[in-house]
Amino acid sequence: MILLKHSFNGVRIYPLLFTFLDSCKFFTAPLFSNYSHSSVSYYHSNTHNQNFKKITDLKKLEDAIYTFNRMVYRNPVPPFPEFTKVLNFIVKIKHFDSALSLIKKFDLLGVNPILDSSIYVFNIAINCFCHLKRVDIGFGVLGKVVKLGYEPDCATFNTLIRGLCSNDKVYEAVKLFDRLLGYGFEPSVVTYGTLINGLCKSGDTRGGVMLFKKMEMFDCSPGIIQYSTVIDSLCKDKQIVEALNFFDEMIWKGVVPNVVTYTCLIDGLCNIRSWEEALRLLSEMLAQDISPNVHTFTVLLDALCKEGRIIEAESLLSLMIRRGVKPNTVTYNALINGYCFLGKVDVARKLFDSMFDHCCTPSVISYNILINGYSENGRIDEALSIFSEMPEKGLEPNLVTYNSFISGLCHVGQLDEACLLPSKMKSHGLNPDMFTYNTILDALCKNRKLDEALKFFDSMTDQGCKPSVISYNILIKGYSENNKGDDMLSLFRKMSEKGIPPNLVTYNTLISGLCHVGRLDEARLLPPEMKFNGLDPDIFTYNTILDALCKYKKLDEAIMLFNMLDGEGVTPDIVTCNCLIDGMCKSGKTDAAYGIFLSVAARSLKPNVRTYNVMIDGLCKMGDLSKADMLFREMKANGCLADEITYKIMVQGFLKANDTTRAIEFLNRPHDASISADAKNLLNRFLSTVGLKCSSNL
Template sequence: MMTMMKFNLSFYASRKFPLFFNRPYIIAASFHSINRNCKDSKTLQDAVYTFNRMLYRNPVPPIPEFTKILSVIVKRNHFAAAISLIKHFDFLGVNPVLKPTIYVFNIAINCFCHLKRVDFGFAVLGKATKLGYQPDCATFNTLIRGLCGNDKLHQAIKLFDRLVKNGFEPSVVTYGTLINGLCKSGDTRSAVVLLQNMETSTCPPGIIQYSCIIDSLCKRKRFVEALKLFTEMKRKGLSPNVVTYTCLIHGLCSIHSWDEALELLSEMHARNISLNVHTFSILLDALCKEGRITEAESLLSLMIQRGVTPNTVTYNSLIRGYCLLGKMDVARKLFDSMVDQHCTHSVITYNILIKGYSENKKIDEALSVFHEMCNEDIVPSLVTYNTLIIGLCQAGRFEEALLLPYEMKSHGLTPDISTYNTLLDALSKNTKLDEAVKFFDSMIDQGCMPSVMSYNILIKGYSENEKIDEALNMFSKMSKNGVNPNVVTYNTLISGLFHAGRLEEARMLSSDMKSRGLKPDIVTFNTILNTLYKNGKVEEARSLFNTMDDDDVVPDIVTCNCIIDGMCKSGETDEAYGMFLSLSARGLQPNVRTYNIMIDGLCKASELDKANTLFLEMKANGCSADEITYKIMVQGFIRAKQTTRAIEFINRSLNGNVSADVKKWLNGCCPPMDQKILSSSN
């Protein structure tokens, strides 16, 4: 326990105690939380009722009975309600029966911190000190956490240092809180320094501190450092627990490193650490994200078999998995079945379903799910609205989308920058550039400052409408307004300049970008490579491709498609095919475009059998042929005068639900055959 003997608190005693009474925001907030959810409000009302009854019981129950109720209320996030109950305690020192303990003060501080009023938290500390209470470890830990959680990390560190200087011995929780705050703010380096400081202090770091930093490193994809800490903790005799492993597995899954993740799973097995609902959910989510829904289903059975009950989060991932595959009926069924499994729908569950319907071109269903959630007393979040706005815009229903920010405001939600950017993008994409520009100005009037993304959207809008000079104008305007361009800005402009044939300016921009400390990314390379090939600069393209590695940029499938296409067009079909075969070794999956490019190249090199084999292979690889694939095959066979096989493909495409404009395909291909093929295929 900590020693407070010489601990000097004078610097807090001067703080003003907050007025608990008659704070309008407290009343408003309590009202809101009571109405948030029926089931919840019932427990809240019960708790408040019991609390008030206890106040008038004779004799009054001991204080810990009251704080127990307060803890329940706080656990359910009814902070304002807790504070309004705490005001019943006697802070004036006239009623010895209702004399608060330091624990009551701590709860009040915690509540104020959660209500984003850390300043009131400090005022409570001031009052406690003045009344002669000794703040305990929890008091300061709560305040430090409050500062960390309210973007006042710097003050948290200052408080920590000041406390230490005044003789306060931080506990492992104090260190842990600060390490967590540093990690969440992205300063993992300082977190590691603090971890090292713990080593020489009276409380050495534990599993929690290591796990916290490991998680933060994984989230930032710094796996080398994460694994180093992981090894270090094991070397120090600290056994990683299920949380530590789960953090690492999560990180590895996020970069599709399945083998490494599986290795950790077997290590867990060897150490007799069982997977919990978090671990299973992460694995299931990763499978769903990759479209591996059958495996996700098996994993669900496995977890149930092992006695781990899936929860709302688990189901959310599965539902999203079905949505991603367009299986909305299954998604909906699963959604409905959650109730039978005693799983509640969260606002995120609804958001997933709404997005699923929107993306599968079922915006009316999305809207009806939205109304459903309101009827179920689930309060739509900012994300709900933003998702709906995207859906409405994609469905071309701009008027409705533009109304939603007003509806949000009437429900107490503030549209954020992404709300506005979505609308801005929708306007500029749909040849309403003038309206987009007006909207951009109105954002500022609404008190929402345009972000880099806002500028990027307009720059793209101008570029794609042959107004590259206006785009360049926006570019200089953004810097003037204190918004720094990012890689996307440069990529958009470079692409626009290429499109306008202003190659030299594009080149200049690309070096300007580097001088600003921005590194070209995969899109930059793809944009430039594409243009080089289009302009027949094959050698230059090839040497640029070879420099990608120096910039730590790994070619993706778009890059390879571009290279394969370029090789085919310059007659190097064998080299192109070699590259095609090397894709899996690069960890890349060919997509429809890859197959189309390669098949076209093979057809033009009169390698029809090879082309046909690829056509069959793409289906076996789960990549379905589109209209272009059929067109390439048909034209290939016509060029080779293999009319029967051409007709075969025309019929296949017509039977295969591919919307094919056969007549268009045949245009320019052997006119005399035109009639013959068309008549036989009908």
């Protein structure tokens, strides 16, 4: 028997398929076990005075139910497709329960003496169950299809595959699809597209691409929907080259891209900061007479605003309006966020207020952006004003709203007010999250209110929010920066007792704190402990210890640590070299320091202004002014701009050697135009203290 492209004749021919489905327990759910037709009865009893509606005139659920009931009792009874049109309308307005209630009430899935059913109504029932997240009952309906002798069609299996995918059972959908192929089912473009979409949305882009290629092998040509689905998923995974290859392929094969295809690519390009290519695609769209929609423009606007390119964003908005595309709330949010990002909160507020004039209602997100903008700029009174305005507009502040406001209060030091807000949040039915508590905890520590911070930390568990490793890190850092080594170690031990494993940040903070108070021996025991606990010390770990060894004049141990880094699999960076050069210079080992300085380039590292400053300072203190001056010139030649400290070191070096002539000559050279006015004033003030004058070039 020939299998048609859009049908499935496997009921009689391939009984093993249904044996497989039964083995997967797809047919075990009882039909309509949790569904009643009470809602239908209610509408039936409360709509007897309504006029009968034509199917094309249906607007409301009650009209549809009343029309369906009247159709059943008409004489003659209308053709069955008329009933399915009413059911389709009910499904279209997403009243799946009501559609199922009508199907149950009139036994449309059984043997009805009045209405002859069809596979179409079974498909409607399966679709409803899948939307209600009861795909298991959908398979039960399939079992009844088989029992009553109907033949499932392509739509039947497409619906079940889509149901499995939307209920996070993608791989069960793949398993069903493969079995169907094995039993001779010929999938349609829709079947492939449904499963490709499911795979891509589940994050399995590779699986989606493989199925796409399999589709072509089975002589089923992909269309624009399938191409756009794969391109979108590749873009979300930042596989832009592959996405563009698919784009080129679809054009070569004569599949014309649409606004969705272009928008997916533009979004992907923006996510990898390829702005020019994204704008080029927009120009290409316009040249191809494909009109960008509000989503296309908003994606580009949002990307430009996040980069601070607000002028280009404004030009794009003007183009958008000229082309008759009306900005929506998301568009305005992108622009408001862009202005706030640049600190132009007043401009952002004017744009926010203009939304009402353009019949565009601000959302909770709009308010959150503005509250955050005011908060980050220290304008907490205006943030409070916007916050208070929300309930008047019928909007409830959400978790992000409160967190932004709390962050603003902490930013301006209003910690008492910030500490009160978690309780207020609970009174409004919102549970503060870890970010809420950690923001307050961090602010208390930064303001040196460590006793209050500890009380707040201890109260977190009582408030239903067990401190996380980040919470511990914040408090450990607070103790570290306030020289409370014992408290810091006590809290560290408490972490282990509470079953919270420390992370790299915990150890690095602890090491920094111990080094800061001179407890180097304890600090040096921690890297081996980290390794034992499965954590690899990083370059920051070793730089902290090496810097402390240098400061405490333990130079031999510092050099030993420096030499062992490569063996530890950690590559020294420029900070490592700077610490060692500085330590050597301060210990009078300037020649050895200069050797390290020369090795920087061999390590593929580039000296920064700190590198030059410590080396020049060491040479000046040793009286080697010629070499110091040579390094100063080399610094400029290498594109490393001198700062105020560099100039001060050089002048002090010349003056210490009583070489005022060279000091004046040095200051009268043409200097970098980039040196700031503050630097010039600083140097002139310094010169005035020793009775020297420099030229106007400085």
